[in-house]
Amino acid sequence: MSRQTAQIARPHPPGIPAPPKLTMRLLLAAALAIPLAAQTGPANLDFEQGEQGQTPPGCFVPKSLADAGHKAELWRKGCYQGAGCVLISRPENPPPGTFANLMQGMDATPYRGKRIVLRAAMRVDALDDEGCGQLWLRVDRTGGRLGLFHNMDNRPSRSAVWRVEEISGMVEADATRLKLRRDCGWQGPCLA
Numbered sequence: 521m522s523r524q525t526a527q528i529a530r531p532h533p534p535g536i537p538a539p540p541k542l543t544m545r546l547l548l549a550a551a552l553a554i555p556l557a558a559q560t561g562p563a564n565l566d567f568e569q570g571e572q573g574q575t576p577p578g579c580f581v582p583k584s585l586a587d588a589g590h591k592a593e594l595w596r597k598g599c600y601q602g603a604g605c606v607l608i609s610r611p612e613n614p615p616p617g618t619f620a621n622l623m624q625g626m627d628a629t630p631y632r633g634k635r636i637v638l639r640a641a642m643r644v645d646a647l648d649d650e651g652c653g654q655l656w657l658r659v660d661r662t663g664g665r666l667g668l669f670h671n672m673d674n675r676p677s678r679s680a681v682w683r684v685e686e687i688s689g690m691v692e693a694d695a696t697r698l699k700l701r702r703d704c705g706w707q708g709p710c711l712a
Contacts, residue, residue, distance in 0.1 A: 563624075567604030570594045576606060579622050588615050592622035600641035600682045608653075608702060621656070621703045628659055628695035637688040638700055642677045652676035655687050656701035667692040671703075 563578030564570065570577045573593050581592050589611030599605035610620045642653045654676050659667030668689040677685050691698070 566602050567594060567599075567606055568602060570604075572596050575622070576604075579606075579624050581620070581622060585618060585620065588618060590614070590618070590620040592620070606702070619703050621701045623699065623701045625697055625699045628691055628698045631691040631698060632693050632695050633691065635688060635690050636698070637686060639684060639686040640702065641682050641684050642702075643680060643682045644678050645680065652678050653685075654703040655685055656699075656703055657687050657689065658699045658701075659689075659691055659695045660697040660699065661692055662694045662696055667695055 564576055567576050571594065575581060575592050576594050579592065581590055590609065592606055592608045595605050595607040596603055606622055608620045608622055610618070614620075636657070638655050638657050640655055644651055644653050654672040656671045658669050661667040668691060670687040670689060672685065672687060677683060
């Protein structure tokens with residue numbers, strides 16, 4: 521079994537201003553551990569491609585969340601590593617029970633029978649105890665069955681300083697899709 525990982529980078533550089541205050545925000549460093557975007561391979565794992573303020577190429581905010589005002593934007597200041605990271609934000613008055621997220625998906629066939637790791641540096645800027653950031657990993661199997669699933673519900677990230685988070689698991693032999701997400705939880709700003 522092989523383990524695919526990507527490097528995480530450096531801490532928040534001193535003297536660089538923090539992102540502007542938003543109702544809910546999550547800053548995600550370039551640190552995805554497996555290829556995530558196109559069905560055939562990795563895309564923009566370090567968030568170096570794309571224009572500041574735009575959704576990173578190879579990623580998307582689900583339509584229902586985007587329509588409700590949730591955003592995921594490339595950010596170029598104060599990133600953990602390299603020149604790019606992602607600011608995930610919620611609108612000031614989000615619909616009840618929603619959370620901001622950024623997703624990617626890919627063909628799971630090359631990862632069948634392998635242990636995969638999703639790792640990201642995160643920091644959370646929360647107004648209250650509800651604000652958090654979470655990694656999310658799901659494997660879809662043949663016949664519409666759910667395979668590996670992990671969403672950090674048992675240990676959401678609430679660190680105000682950059683912290684490397686990780687989730688991992690085995691991809692089932694009949695896996696068809698890998699879906700990965702970075703979430704920004706419920707109340708208050710969340711910078712991760």
